[in-house]
Amino acid sequence: MAKQDILPFFIPHWGCPEGCIFCNQPKIVGKQGDYRPLSGADVEEALEKMLSMWDSHPRRYREIAFYGGSFSALPAKWQKDVLGAAKQAKDKGLIDGIRCSTRPDAVSQEQIDLLVAYGMTTVELGVQSTDERILRLAKRGHTAQQAEEAVRRLKAVGLQVGVQLLVGLPGESWQTWIHSIVTVAKWQPAYLRIYPCLVIDKTELADLWRAGLYEPLSLTEAATMAAFGKTYVESQGIQVIRTGLQATEEFDAGLDLLAGPYAPAFGEMVVNEQYRQRIEWVLSDYLVNYSIDKVKNKTLIYLVYTRENTSKVRGLKKANEIYFKRAYPSFDWQWIEADEKSRRFISWLSSLSDKAQGLLTHVLQMPEEQTADDGSFYCQPIKESDFSKNKNRSHKLDAGCSFKRVGLAPLYLLIKDKLYMI
């Protein structure tokens, strides 16, 4: 997604017909989420101030966004007032898009027509889960089928659709989570946000938690499930634009948040976890197909990555490094930062066998656009013949792997003479 300049308006709880048990919107959006009426004049005034800031740097995609609440469920008169101001700015070319968040049961054809008539470009739907029991327990007040129809209707009129999913709601298991991500991926929204379910004060979920009737996910569980979901939907060509809530001063001070998997660096943890899972998948492939000497010598395994990916690959506080050392003691883990200017790297490269050297040199010399964002993910070893066949093309090869890599920069695993790209 291109870099954006966003003028956000928070409309917490406005238009929500039921109180979802986990939600206390004003607490989530922090101090900016004060309840107050918003009018078209407010939008104009705020935009004028924002434009002077935006104009001071190169132009990016500019957007007015109405977050929180259920925008399209609000009275049409109010929507026309605030959207009228936004549309006027869009018609004048001052902004490029308008976005709102809403519920799947608040996008009837009539409601969609109003949004389109007033220049809406993106609608973000709080879907949370596609498991009917979870939706009932969370008192969402809509079904998964309604969510699917909402996505279909919005896409049919050319609106960009984002979907929000919550991992760890009451009744959640790996099975329900996989069901949700696979189902939502089939709907092909433009993007997804994945949030972990937190226990926030003054919510029904907080009462359940106090009564011992709800146990939130641990931080590790939440990061593991979110990473798995992120990798899966990315493999289906859908961007995940956020994992975890934005840090607010109140959360960081521990206020209002009673329990649950909250960490300011949750998004980073998820990316670390994606790498951990991917390394482990490659390892399982290797272990199934090739033998290792479990008794006498440790098998040397090299993980080769570029400098900008060092912390993602090795993990926060080297968590991935520590994990693999403990979990796979039959391997000698060597973490190598690839830098063609580094003597250490060059001398390590020249210590490898000719075959391994040839493979690694070849992939590391590939233009960045071919190695970084071509959507490939190999879970089978790369062969020399793969390159000779595809010399001048992106090496998006059919390596017999069901996962495609999207958005993660490359990491290479070299085990004996087998080279994997992740």
Ligand code: SF4
């Ligand atoms: S619909 Fe969204 S904003 Fe409204 S109560 Fe539910 S989760 Fe909160």
